[in-house]
Amino acid sequence: MRVFVTGASGWIGSAVTDELLAHGHKVVGLARSEESAAAIEAKGATAHRGDIDDLDSLAAGAAAADAVIHLAFRHDFTDYAGAGRTEHAAVARMLDAIEGGDRPFLVASGLAMGSSGPVLTEDDESPFRGADSMRGGSENLALDRAGRGVRPVALRFAASVHGxxxxxxxxxxxxxxxxxxxxxxxxxxxxxxxAVHRSDAARLVRLALEKAPAGSRVHAVAExxxxxxxxxxxxxxxxxxxxxxxxxxxxxxxxxxxxxxxxxxxxxxxxxxxxxxxxxxxxxxxxxxxxxxxxxxxxxxx
The missing domain is CATH 3.90.25.10 (UDP-galactose 4-epimerase, domain 1)
Structure with missing residues (x-):
């Protein structure tokens, strides 16, 4: 598959890029700087210039791909609500760009949410909805498109993706x-x-791309x-x-x-x-x- 990866030069994204390339996929990575573009291309992937504020660039990258893996997030803890609104807008625009083609859309999420029992499982829905909620409610924004010509999957990463x-x-x-x-x-x-090791998280993302059905929540958790x-x-x-x-x-x-x-x-x-x-x-x-x-x-x- 030709996969558009946001955050492709980041901590998790660079490992995901390596994993996808090693298994025969083509990667187009979002690059917001010349340095990021060079790092992506050095791996044998293609750089697509833009950032998560550039909605037109995101839409173009998504529309030209067979699948999207959205890993980028603006970790601005001085304006976390603003970062969430940026995330919401970015996810909405990319989903609009691919709707109707039954293409996979994998979105990074986290595990900081309530559960129905003592342990959070994949059956527990995220309580966050709307642009002003945690991470812009992007998990539910994506999963709500299941059955509407998109194959959305929520990638819930452990608090520590270490390595x-x-x-x-x-x-x-x-x-x-x-x-x-x-x-x-x-x-x-x-x-x-x-917690989960970075290499294990990258492998999980690749397997989710290839196997996870629409509406899935997968947990990148080893411990x-x-x-x-x-x-x-x-x-x-x-x-x-x-x-x-x-x-x-x-x-x-x-x-x-x-x-x-x-x-x-x-x-x-x-x-x-x-x-x-x-x-x-x-x-x-x-x-x-x-x-x-x-x-x-x-x-x-x-």
């Missing part, structure tokens, strides 16, 4: 630990985060729920720093923007995803990556 060169949540927690001289967790640290206290301890052990509890009322001051996410309890299963796609994670665990020095060499300031 070498990761600059996401765990990388930021590591930076904060080094800045503070201690590795912190919120409250008693019993809340949990799911259902790691206690945040244990994550903080693993970071502290690697850095040679103590681990400390941060009172919930002090979380914003201590952690900044990441505090609102690090305090969530988000246990998620991928049992149905594994059965549906024949997907089994094989990459390192999060704790193995932390211990291996994936996030920080031990170079503490004097």
């Amino acid at each position: 070498m060169s990761d600059h996401g949540f765990v990388a930021r927690l590591t930076e904060i630990a080094k800045e503070r001289g201690a590795s912190g967790y919120i409250g008693d640290g019993s809340n949990r985060w799911p 259902e729920g790691l206690r945040t206290r244990d994550i903080a301890t693993a970071i502290g052990d690697h850095l040679g720093l103590p681990t400390e509890s941060v009172a919930p009322e002090d979380a914003d001051a201590h952690f900044g923007w990441i505090g609102r996410f690090f305090g969530m309890d988000a246990v998620a299963s991928s049992a149905r995803t594994r059965e549906l796609l024949g997907w089994e994670p094989t990459g390192p665990t999060l704790f193995e990556d932390i211990a291996a020095g994936t996030y920080a060499p031990v170079d503490l300031p004097e």
Whole structure:
């Protein structure tokens, strides 16, 4: 298939691009800069210039493809509502561009949502709808097109998609630990985060493209729920720093923007995803990556 990938030069997108190319697909990657375009083309893919604010460029890229994988998102935590509205507009425009052709449309989502039980499953619907909701309600916006000439699939990624060169949540927690001289967790640290290695996440995306039926929700989750206290301890052990509890009322001051996410309890299963796609994670665990020095060499300031 000729696949239009937004975020193709990003953390997850670059691995997805490699995975698709390795399995015979052609990739057209959205590139907002010359640097991004060069990185995409160096892999053997084609660069398509534009960004997620450029709705005409998005529509053109989607319309010319056999499938769309939308991984780009503006992670602006100073204006998260604005980022959601941008996301909503981008997804709506690309869906309009491909409607009627029964083409796959895979959209990145997350697991920070309520569930009907103690563990979030693929059967749990996202509560977020509308441009002003979390991530612009893009998951439901896409899934609502099932049966209307689109094959939408929600890609729900674990809070930590980890691996070498990761600059996401765990990388930021590591930076904060080094800045503070201690590795912190919120409250008693019993809340949990799911995790998945980047290579496993990329393989899941490719399998979802090839196999997932319209309206599917798939969970990129290898480890259902790691206690945040244990994550903080693993970071502290690697850095040679103590681990400390941060009172919930002090979380914003201590952690900044990441505090609102690090305090969530988000246990998620991928049992149905594994059965549906024949997907089994094989990459390192999060704790193995932390211990291996994936996030920080031990170079503490004097």
